[in-house]
Amino acid sequence: MNTSCVHSGDVYVAVAGARAGADVVHAMYGRRLARIDKGDGDFATAADVAAEKAILAVIRTARPDDAVLGEEGGHQGGADATRQWLVDPLCGTLNYATGTMTVAVNVALRDGAAAVADPFSGEVFFTDGESSWIRDAGADTRLTPTSATRLVDVNLDPPFPSAPGFRAVDLLAHPGFTARFRPRVLSTSLPLTWVATGRRAAYVxxxxxxxxxxxxxxxxALCRAAGCVLTDVTGAPLGPTARGLVAAADAETHALLMGAIREGGGGGAGG
Incomplete structure (x- = not known):
């Protein structure tokens, strides 16, 4: 790719922000961290807060006029700002707090560049909105989705707003699903990067x-720019009325998943 676009502009900010947050998450891993109760069983840790501060420092330095919506700090910046960054400093907090390394650091400019960092593999996945790439050990490789693995990650973490119309757990036992795919269960958005890279066939x-x-x-954003097929669990486009997410490596995989969901593997959503 043209490496100049990675070293300047919004892609650089997204990548630098995600890496700054990932460095904090990695450095604080394994410590006994204070928990901040958010209610309904949800919580943040000191690592979430510190990582978000590191990401904000990058954005504030490079884009001082932009607004930010952070998982921990909420909305910051002028209400009249035309650009907004969406920041999740530690996606998979419960995993992290219990010593599980399956987490992600997410930084996205609304309708623009985005980056996801894996704090423990050192990989950074990024997009300029037109194509998607992975940076590993200093080398950038374009992402190419494929369903060859037949592995599908399904998020079973509550709440379940679409039940009883859609229940992800029902999909795992549907004959049409298990005949074609091998399910995995994971509660973090990191699998979206795996769909974009071809490590997973889909994520639901x-x-x-x-x-x-x-x-x-x-x-x-990564999956869309890589050429994946994305809809909600009813097959409708993503948008204000969407219900969840189905991200598939290709149209055939998406069609098979939607067939399983509509036949009862997800409680009959969209039927």
């Missing part, structure tokens, strides 16, 4: 409109 999760979520915006 419940929820509302996830395209504007700090947890999912960066991963969705």
């Amino acid at each position: 999760t419940d929820g509302g409109d996830l395209s504007e979520s700090v947890h999912f915006a960066a991963g969705i």
Whole structure:
């Protein structure tokens, strides 16, 4: 790719921000961290807060006039700002707090560049909105989705807003699903990067409109620019009325998943 676009502009800010957050998450791993209760069983740790501060420092230095919506700090910046960054400093907090390294750091400019960093592999996945890339050991490689692995990650983490119409757990036992795919269960948005890279055939999760979520915006941007097929769990386009997310490496995989969901593997969503 033209490496100049990675070393300047919004792509640089997204990558630098994600890496700054990932460095903090990696450095604080394994410590006994204070928990900040958010209610309903949700919480943040001191690592979430510190990582978000590191990301904000990068954005504030490079783009002082932009607004930011952070998972921990909420909205910051002028209400009249025309550009907004969506920041999730540690997606998979419960995993992290219990010593599991399956987490992601997400930074996305709304309708623009985005980056997802894996703090423990050292990989950074990024997009300029037109193509998607992985940076590993200083080398950039374009992402090429493929369903060859037949592995599908399904998020079973509550809440379940689409139940009883859609229940992700039902998909795991559907004959049409298990005949074609090998399910995996994971509660973090990191699998979206794996769909974009070809490590996973698809990812399925419940929820509302996830395209504007700090947890999912960066991963969705990566998948979209890589050429993946993305809809909600009913097959409808992502948007304000969407219900969750189905991200598939290709159209055939997406069609097979939607068939399983509509036949009852997800409780009959969209039927």
